[in-house]
Amino acid sequence: MxxxxxxxxxxxxxxxxxxxxxPPERSSFQKLRQRLSEIFFPDDPLxxxxxxxxxxxxxxxxxxxxxxxxxxxxxxxxxxRSDLIAGLTIASLAIPQGISYAKLAHLPPxxxxxxxxxxPLIYWVLGSSKxxxxxxxxxxxxxxxxxxxxEVNPITQPDLYLSxxxxxxxxxxxxxxxxxxxxxxxxxxFLSKATLIGFMAGAAIIVxxxxxxxxxxxxxxxxxxxIVPVMSSVFHQTKEWSWETILMGLSFLAFLLIxxxxxxxxxxxxxISAAAPLTSVFLSTLLVFIFKSHLKDVIxxxxxxxxxxxxxxxNKLVFHGSHLALTIKIGIVTGILxxxxxxxxxxxxxxxxxxxxxxxxxxxxxxxxNMAGSCCSxxxxxxxxxxxxxxxxxxxxxxxxxVVMSAAVVITLLFLMxxxxxxxxxxxxxxxxxxxxxxxxxxxAIKLWKIDKxxxxxxxxxxxxxxxxxxxxxxxxxxxxSILKILLQVTRPNTNVLGNIPGTQLYxxxxxxxxxxxxxxxxxxxxxSPMYFANSFYLQERIxxxxxxxxxxxxxxKDATLKCVILDMTELSNRGEFSAVTAIDNSGIDAISELNxxxxxxxxxxxxxxxxxEVMEKLSNSKLLDLFSLNSLYLSVSxxxxxxxxxxxx
Numbered sequence: 019m020x021x022x023x024x025x026x027x028x029x030x031x032x033x034x035x036x037x038x039x040x041p042p043e044r045s046s047f048q049k050l051r052q053r054l055s056e057i058f059f060p061d062d063p064l065x066x067x068x069x070x071x072x073x074x075x076x077x078x079x080x081x082x083x084x085x086x087x088x089x090x091x092x093x094x095x096x097x098x099r100s101d102l103i104a105g106l107t108i109a110s111l112a113i114p115q116g117i118s119y120a121k122l123a124h125l126p127p128x129x130x131x132x133x134x135x136x137x138p139l140i141y142w143v144l145g146s147s148k149x150x151x152x153x154x155x156x157x158x159x160x161x162x163x164x165x166x167x168x169e170v171n172p173i174t175q176p177d178l179y180l181s182x183x184x185x186x187x188x189x190x191x192x193x194x195x196x197x198x199x200x201x202x203x204x205x206x207x208f209l210s211k212a213t214l215i216g217f218m219a220g221a222a223i224i225v226x227x228x229x230x231x232x233x234x235x236x237x238x239x240x241x242x243x244x245i246v247p248v249m250s251s252v253f254h255q256t257k258e259w260s261w262e263t264i265l266m267g268l269s270f271l272a273f274l275l276i277x278x279x280x281x282x283x284x285x286x287x288x289x290i291s292a293a294a295p296l297t298s299v300f301l302s303t304l305l306v307f308i309f310k311s312h313l314k315d316v317i318x319x320x321x322x323x324x325x326x327x328x329x330x331x332x333n334k335l336v337f338h339g340s341h342l343a344l345t346i347k348i349g350i351v352t353g354i355l356x357x358x359x360x361x362x363x364x365x366x367x368x369x370x371x372x373x374x375x376x377x378x379x380x381x382x383x384x385x386x387x388n389m390a391g392s393c394c395s396x397x398x399x400x401x402x403x404x405x406x407x408x409x410x411x412x413x414x415x416x417x418x419x420x421v422v423m424s425a426a427v428v429i430t431l432l433f434l435m436x437x438x439x440x441x442x443x444x445x446x447x448x449x450x451x452x453x454x455x456x457x458x459x460x461x462x463a464i465k466l467w468k469i470d471k472x473x474x475x476x477x478x479x480x481x482x483x484x485x486x487x488x489x490x491x492x493x494x495x496x497x498x499x500s501i502l503k504i505l506l507q508v509t510r511p512n513t514n515v516l517g518n519i520p521g522t523q524l525y526x527x528x529x530x531x532x533x534x535x536x537x538x539x540x541x542x543x544x545x546x547s548p549m550y551f552a553n554s555f556y557l558q559e560r561i562x563x564x565x566x567x568x569x570x571x572x573x574x575x576k577d578a579t580l581k582c583v584i585l586d587m588t589e590l591s592n593r594g595e596f597s598a599v600t601a602i603d604n605s606g607i608d609a610i611s612e613l614n615x616x617x618x619x620x621x622x623x624x625x626x627x628x629x630x631x632e633v634m635e636k637l638s639n640s641k642l643l644d645l646f647s648l649n650s651l652y653l654s655v656s657x658x659x660x661x662x663x664x665x666x667x668x
Contacts, residue, residue, distance in 0.1 A: 104414035105422020138420035144383035151405025188392035189349025195385025213496035216477035220484030222457035232447030235260030267444035288411035360401035511547030523656035549606030
């Protein structure tokens with residue numbers, strides 16, 4: 019086979035026609051090593067150790083494991099000043115958010131503050147993002163509260179509920195750290211952006227509707243999270259509505275929304291929306307305290323919060339019993355959701371500031387801080403978009419802003435907890451509603467509709483799944499639709515008929531380029547997918563159908579007889595060249611063989627254009643190319659048509 023390819027190369031140099039030759043030979047071990055390296059180590063972390071002394075390798079290894087060692091030696095007072103301002107700014111947001119999100123998870127409010135102390139310190143050491151603000155987030159809190167309260171009542175069984183929440187957080191961290199350590203971060207990519215848009219919007223609406231309990235002053239409210247029972251509970255408990263609560267709640271909600279709008283229009287005024295939640299807590303608490311004699315029976319308040327830093331909770335972790343499966347399931351769901359949000363937020367701000375973060379290291383950092391946090395009275399935490407945005411706008415330079423925030427939380431835990439006694443629940447509801455309203459990204463949904471209808475369908479499925487079934491069902495639907503989309507794209511790839519752009523050597527789809535013209539006696543087809551067992555039979559039938567349709571067109575138009583079918587295995591884009599048939603397996607090779615036989619029966623020649631090295635190597639090893647005519651492999655469609663046409667004329 020190598021000899022036949024060599025002869026083709028000699029002919030190409032003589033006749034000035036470019037043909038394809040075999041790639042350099044590699045051993046099976048070399049192929050396997052390269053493939054595994056591309057899958058699990060795309061960033062090639064071992065390159066830093068090449069040509070380094072032993073001591074230097076130790077230093078680089080420690081810096082790789084603990085990113086703090088990369089920047090801490092050059093940390094300056096100017097950087098600290100920036101981080102100090104940013105840390106104090108996000109602390110003003112983190113304190114009311116922590117209390118609010120803990121209540122969203124049906125946990126004691128103090129747990130939200132505990133979760134804003136220990137995890138940020140661990141991320142400071144292990145994290146690679148400069149701007150990620152760590153703490154509880156709304157979606158993970160909602161999912162944990164929903165799934166856990168369906169099995170255990172947080173009011174009648176508070177100790178069991180708390181233990182299961184800590185255990186779920188441990189399993190979430192274990193999953194996240196394992197994905198990072200095993201470099202399996204690509205698993206979270208099954209949550210496509212389209213499905214996440216729908217899921218987040220649906221969850222945001224459910225969270226908002228749930229806060230009507232605090233905003234209206236309702237005492238007896240459903241624990242279910244579907245839109246129908248929630249709205250039914252709202253309008254069946256109108257006798258419990260409190261006009262004082264409604265008036266004050268809507269006033270603070272309007273205040274928070276206005277400050278948010280101001281900061282969105284003028285980013286330099288970010289501090290207004292950042293300080294608004296803590297300001298709202300202070301003012302509402304002061305009002306309730308002043309008028310406590312009139313409002314004590316109509317306004318629901320937080321009550322007593324214990325002072326002191328995080329108590330240990332390792333003894334509360336439960337790894338046996340009937341609820342173990344539940345904690346594992348909650349850990350998996352909340353772990354994936356919080357990991358997706360944390361990594362996405364970190365990458366967003368890294369791209370803005372033009373630096374890179376290692377996704378797998380971020381997963382390990384988030385996972386380890388959740389595992390450690392579960393032993394220190396913390397529940398699931400990750401990178402919060404709202405905190406990170408405030409952190410970035412406040413001028414944070416390193417992860418030290420998280421340390422400043424933790425210090426502010428510690429001061430609050432040690433000395434300021436009695437001040438929250440009269441904090442009304444309606445202001446916490448208003449804070450949550452303001453925070454999650456940004457998750458309803460209708461402009462992104464409209465963009466999905468304009469660009470890809472299947473993506474928009476995925477978005478709708480996850481959106482309505484959350485609204486009418488449950489949060490976990492919506493997530494399952496989101497993942498299922500994403501996988502279904504992948505399967506459809508793999509099993510039913512596109513095959514386009516190409517034509518020549520006049521005056522050029524370019525060949526483009528006839529359906530997309532009105533100027534493209536068919537080449538007489540040739541049918542040029544572009545395959546836009548790897549050829550696997552899942553699509554090989556479909557591609558074979560699809561190509562033969564294109565041949566039949568071309569023959570029918572020729573007969574109707576009385577055009578020149580079809581003589582050659584060219585399979586273009588490389589797709590060209592405006593930005594350059596990228597391979598469409600990037601891989602092939604035995605089923606794909608068999609499909610090409612059967613296709614060649616079918617075309618030979620029709621007296622048609624089949625030509626392959628520019629298969630990539632891996633495909634070329636497999637075609638050669640299978641001896642399939644021996645069945646082709648001499649000139650059957652080319653680097654471009656134009657070379658193939660020129661050479662074959664010249665042969666016909668000769």
